[in-house]
Amino acid sequence: MDDSALTIPLFPLGTVLYPGGVLPLRIFEPRYVAMVRDCLAHDSLFGVCLIRAGFEAGKPAIPHGIGCTARIARCEETGPNRFSLVARGESVFRIDRHWARDDGLLMGAVTLADPPDPTPLPERFRGLRELLERAIAEHGAERFPSPTRLDDAAWVAFRVAELLPVPPERRQRF
Template sequence: MATIPLFPLNTVLFPDGRLPLQVFEVRYLDMVKRCIEEAEEFGVVPLLEGDEVRKPGQQEAIGTVGTLARIVEWSAPMPGLMHITCLGTQRFRLLSAGQTKLGLWVGDIERVEDDMAVPVPGEQQDVANALGSVIRALQQRHVAPDKMPLQPPYRLDESGWVANRWCELLNIETPQKQLLLAQDNPVLRLELVQDMLADAGLLS
């Protein structure tokens, strides 16, 4: 068990995913500066109730599964504003959580083992092929590497990696993404993604 600062967001970070953030609230500026100085990670958890920006009297509710985030790029264009880019590293389960006087969420967590490197089954190969097509289309449009929603190495033969990247790309509700993040079987997560892609008419 470990105690870490938490950053509730209206999105879900998956392992190996990149997340750009604009930070301006005092509670998060202090947290980010400390994480940079001490090379520590913080936890990204889904915000299920409330707004990302703190408001007087606002009640917040957060998810119970999240992903550790490591800051890989940062800049401070002006006082009171930081731009950071985070890399998702490892999933965790939230055992307990509370807020400090400044409103920063802090939680006791239990790390979840990384997905096993399971090959994409033949029945789900169309999901990997479709993701490969997305990557090629972005490359053909000469999208700058730092602007790509998907970062190399492209592990298109790995069930968990393919499923996670689709989970980031698909326009689905935060609670549904949290359920996918909580799914420990990477092949089952990929099957669920396949169903959503098929329903949306995105598979040939």
């Protein structure tokens, strides 16, 4: 982790977001509606973290200490104070400290990780590339982040981790 400190709203969820990943969300809780409006107004980031304890709705959950920043890529207001959006993962971060605002929105002082240097996919992992090519062909390119970077080891690793049928806690460890 480098010295890129940042304060962002945190969105604890029952899922893990990786850099470059795509996350569809339906927003209806007042604290998250306000967060979305603010993110849209300022083109700002929020953090997605796997829930360590608690639940997605209701009082603020306790997040795992590592998450991924997200930026709203598409958003549609589907009703009064309801949004359907797609967020895209950008950077891994570590939560240095977190607190809940009066409205229940969790905030975090986070430190961004340095992004991995682009690394060619080693030949011994060519099968993973082929697996992703088949998944993209079968499920549609729109379900995967673009541009596809099938020769970038980190991009391939993140996409394979998204596809594996493992519990969220295991994804968090990845």
